[in-house]
Amino acid sequence: MSNALNKPHLVRPATLERVRAQIDRLGYLPSQAAQGMRSQRAGAIGIEINAVHRGASDVAQPFLTDLTVAAPRHDVHLVPFAHGSRFPAVDGYRDMVRRRLVDAFVLADTHTGDPRPEWLLGAGIPFAAFGRIYDHPELGWWADVDGAAGTAQAVEHLHDRGYRTAAYLGWPLHKDDSEVADTRREGWLVRARELGTAGPELTCEQDLADATLAARTLLDQLDPGDAVVCASDLIALGVMYAAAARGWRIGPDLGVVGFDGSLTAARHGLTSVSQPLPDIADTLLGLLTDQLAGTADDPGGRLLTPTLTPGPSTDRTTEATAYTPLPAPGNRR
Amino acid sequence: MSNALNKPHLVRPATLERVRAQIDRLGYLPSQAAQGMRSQRAGAIGIEINAVHRGASDVAQPFLTDLTVAAPRHDVHLVPFAHGSRFPAVDGYRDMVRRRLVDAFVLADTHTGDPRPEWLLGAGIPFAAFGRIYDHPELGWWADVDGAAGTAQAVEHLHDRGYRTAAYLGWPLHKDDSEVADTRREGWLVRARELGTAGPELTCEQDLADATLAARTLLDQLDPGDAVVCASDLIALGVMYAAAARGWRIGPDLGVVGFDGSLTAARHGLTSVSQPLPDIADTLLGLLTDQLAGTADDPGGRLLTPTLTPGPSTDRTTEATAYTPLPAPGNRR
């Protein structure tokens, strides 16, 4: 009766029909455990949840959702696990494969000096990383958002909408994720110079208060009709705050573009460069199943292009007050 | 050699030591698949991710993190799955247990009219719900936050901090989650009456723009020195916006308390009633493993008490401008 399921071509149609009927009647479904035992595969992918920094990243949790959605397409399920759980650090990764709880891992939140890629490579444990593998980009498989393309799109969008200059508020370049910071800035700079709309730039931490403070300084160098491209939605929110405090209407007076396409952006009517998280999730799982099947290409990375999601924050024509809760009537100056 | 692991008491100490040495040397760990096959248990708990509403709820995603952290304590792992995936709606739940991919489910985001509890009860599939099972509260196991205790704490906190009255901005009572809305309001009303600090109340949707609009109306009935208790952090953010637009300093002029203890609250320096998510996660997994082991008490629910996380938004003494990016210098009126 197993042939009916697995090799339908070499079973007589009549028998096949009979078996199918019984399967339907009994509601039979093959046991994951038994299949896993026979195939020596767990059919599962591990994904580490950062329980320490919680929602520090606006994308980590939506990314998990996209992985979950993509998983069935690749005939796997996900097994999330957390820091500070029974599986601490790298040892935990090894133990999970030893137990055959998972076959491979998706690595999120990679950063420079991240010990995991090197260790997993050494242990021969398959993985695919969201974000480039900084120390050995050519040794493993990864996918990342094309940050430069994203900020370039933002600059073009602002130009199309008629904003005079595009300033930039980004991250300092000495951080862990300096490559991300660098790439996003580069995309803005190159395209803005091409279009002749490059404005001043400044950096700040990934923190609302710091972003607002920095934005205040940046806005000193701008006038109504200008715009700001930001390295993240949180920073963009800070810019909106600083602008509103100054009495500028977001949209008509100041264009603001964030990065990530986070819930924060949606809630505040912020135009944002949306990370292609569904694509990235699907790509990573594909890279993993290829590795497991032994049909993988050479190691390497793929850059996926983000898309710009327009919102009222770059709409000059609107008398926009509905979307932004900030402007106080008569507070403009 | 299996005895050594499972029944160490009836094996000779010397042999046990010898076996242990080999286990360490070979890095042996029992196979999840084989164990699952023998025990007829997957050792896994399914949890549905709402991929449609994404981060609509500020707690759903942190809750998943807490479940992940709690899982190892109960000797299970999690298997998240999503709407619109291969396992659609209730059929998907049944198929997952048929495949022995999971033994039971945690239900999040239950609401009135939710078909899942009834269906799972009928199918005999064990589950535990975050949030009461509205239609059959006595038939299943659930855990929920004690909303009334939370808003009562908020009222007390505001009273302690010397705010004159505690107004309330909540949800309309005709919604799906009307019981949640009702409970939170009740906690505010009862305690505020006891303390003689009950102010006006108003309702709005779980939406930033709507909350800001409603807050504007509510603030018309308040004066500096008053405070507002809110049904959620998002609503509280709207209150902060409306107050800032009016030139009131959050904290010194107006106390604001949110509900959920979300990242939004933390980012904006908002005092908030923090949901006891780690407790809830742990409780639910405990209820599930008890059910699976057959040692469960009678079905029923448990209310867990939230804790108040103070922030600058209820700090009257501070000349607070650092935390809140909103107040524009000289905009007060």
Next chain:
DNA sequence: CAACGAGTTTTGAACGTTCATATGAACGAT
């Protein structure tokens, strides 16, 4: 009519764990 072959179906082994049962060893009592 026996031998062959193609098309179908049945059988049996293996995956790794657990647990009940069987076997073995050691020792004191008959």
Next chain:
DNA sequence: ATCGTTCATATGAACGTTCAAAACTCGTTG
């Protein structure tokens, strides 16, 4: 020396799936 008795270890079956190999059924051919 034989028989129990106890404690320790070894054996084997079962869980459900898959797949190779064996067996069976026919119609065809030498």
